[in-house]
Amino acid sequence: xxxxxxxxxxxxxxxxxxxxxxxxxxxxxxxxxxxxxxxxxxxxxxxxxxxxxxxxxxxxxxxxxxxxxxxxxxxxxxxxxxxxxxxxxxxxxxxxxxxxxxxxxxxxxxxxxxxxxxxxxxxxxxxxxxxxxxxxxxxxxxxxxxxxxxxxxxxxxxxxxxxxxxxxxxxxxxxxxxxxxxxxxxxxxxxxxxxxxxxxxxxxxxxxxxxxxxxxxxxxxxxxxxxxxxxxxxxxxxxxxxxxxxxxxxxxxxxxxxxxxxx
Numbered sequence: 488x489x490x491x492x493x494x495x496x497x498x499x500x501x502x503x504x505x506x507x508x509x510x511x512x513x514x515x516x517x518x519x520x521x522x523x524x525x526x527x528x529x530x531x532x533x534x535x536x537x538x539x540x541x542x543x544x545x546x547x548x549x550x551x552x553x554x555x556x557x558x559x560x561x562x563x564x565x566x567x568x569x570x571x572x573x574x575x576x577x578x579x580x581x582x583x584x585x586x587x588x589x590x591x592x593x594x595x596x597x598x599x600x601x602x603x604x605x606x607x608x609x610x611x612x613x614x615x616x617x618x619x620x621x622x623x624x625x626x627x628x629x630x631x632x633x634x635x636x637x638x639x640x641x642x643x644x645x646x647x648x649x650x651x652x653x654x655x656x657x658x659x660x661x662x663x664x665x666x667x668x669x670x671x672x673x674x675x676x677x678x679x680x681x682x683x684x685x686x687x688x689x690x691x692x693x694x695x696x697x698x699x700x701x702x703x704x705x706x707x708x709x710x711x712x713x714x715x716x717x718x719x720x721x722x723x724x725x726x727x728x729x730x731x732x733x734x735x736x737x738x739x740x741x742x743x744x745x746x747x748x749x750x
Contacts, residue, residue, distance in 0.1 A: 500579045501541025507575050508536040511604060531700035532572040535633060535658060538706075539576035542656060544631035547573045547584040550619050550644055551635035551660075553593025567600040569633045569660060574606040576631070585612045587622050589639065623647040633658045634683075636702070641683035654710035657685045657692070661702035 512532065539547060549570045570586050577584045588594035594615050601607040616622035620643040630651040634644055636659050648657065662682055685707045686694040692709040 495543075496541050497543055498541065500543065501537040504540035504576050504579050505533050505537040508533045508572055511571065511575075531660065531704060532568050534697075534699055535569060536572040536575045538656065538658075539573055539631045540579040542631065542654075543580050544576060544656070545580055545582035546626070546629050546631070546651065547577050547582055548587070548623065548626060548629045548632040548634075548648065549573050549584065550587045550623060550633070550638055551593070552619075552638040553588055553590050553596070567597045569635070570597050570601060571604060571606065573631070573633060574601055574604075574608075574611055577610055578606065578608070581610075583610050583612065585614060585622075585626060587614045587616050587619050589615075589617055589619055591615055620644045620647040624649075628652075630655045631658075632656075633660060634685075635659075636661045636683035642688045645683065645685050645688045650709055652710060654708075657707045657709065659683055659685055659705040659707075660700055662696060662705045663702045 551566075551569065570584070573584050573586075576582070586594075586597055588597060594613055598607055598613050601611060614622050618640075619638055620640060623644055624647040627649050628651040629648055630653075632648050632650070632655070634641065634648075634657070638644055641659075645657070645659070650657065662684065682702075684694070684705055686692060686705070692707040694705055694707040696703055696705050
């Protein structure tokens with residue numbers, strides 16, 4: 488594992504996490520033909536893994552609902568994709584991941600998938616919590632959290648996250664109800680269709696909504712102790728968009744979604 492620096496963006500860790508996630512997604516596409524049944528979301532997984540590892544997150548949190556309530560897609564909510572991405576990042580940074588699910592079947596499913604991928608290590612803590620906010624409230628100084636907007640009482644869960652005052656990133660996945668809003672009308676003109684928003688609940692941090700994943704994701708940066716490479720959240724996403732359009736495959740630096748400002 489690359490040597491960690493005290494603060495800031497690590498392009499090496501981000502690159503390593505991105506490439507590992509990309510490889511897993513390619514392998515999963517082959518397994519799908521054999522009926523493995525595992526739902527993967529390559530674009531969102533690559534982005535989350537790179538963002539968490541690049542920001543050297545050490546206290547990671549993943550909260551999702553197996554039932555997929557709150558208007559989000561149940562297939563997206565039950566997917567272990569975010570847990571896989573965060574486990575990959577935690578392995579690079581030497582961090583610890585807490586994975587919270589609201590029912591035993593969903594938790595067992597995530598544990599099974601991580602074990603199959605060799606990611607269910609002692610650095611991953613699986614927690615069953617019928618009330619996810621209660622489990623989240625016990626955690627301290629979380630510096631990277633991913634919360635599915637489909638989790639019951641999503642706003643309460645987001646408000647319970649104790650973010651690291653030195654800097655943190657909170658990602659809310661499946662932030663839009665697909666039946667109400669298309670991406671053509673989600674270009675930042677109002678938040679009326681958003682299922683759950685960290686910025687709206689907590690009222691702090693700098694957020695942007697990205698058209699990544701099944702229902703989009705909101706990424707909020709808090710504090711000053713950490714930074715996102717490539718000019719912040721906007722720079723990171725713009726670089727990601729350019730690479731998706733070009734579809735370059737020659738070198739890792741050309742295919743990478745989030746990179747430092749020197750790229």
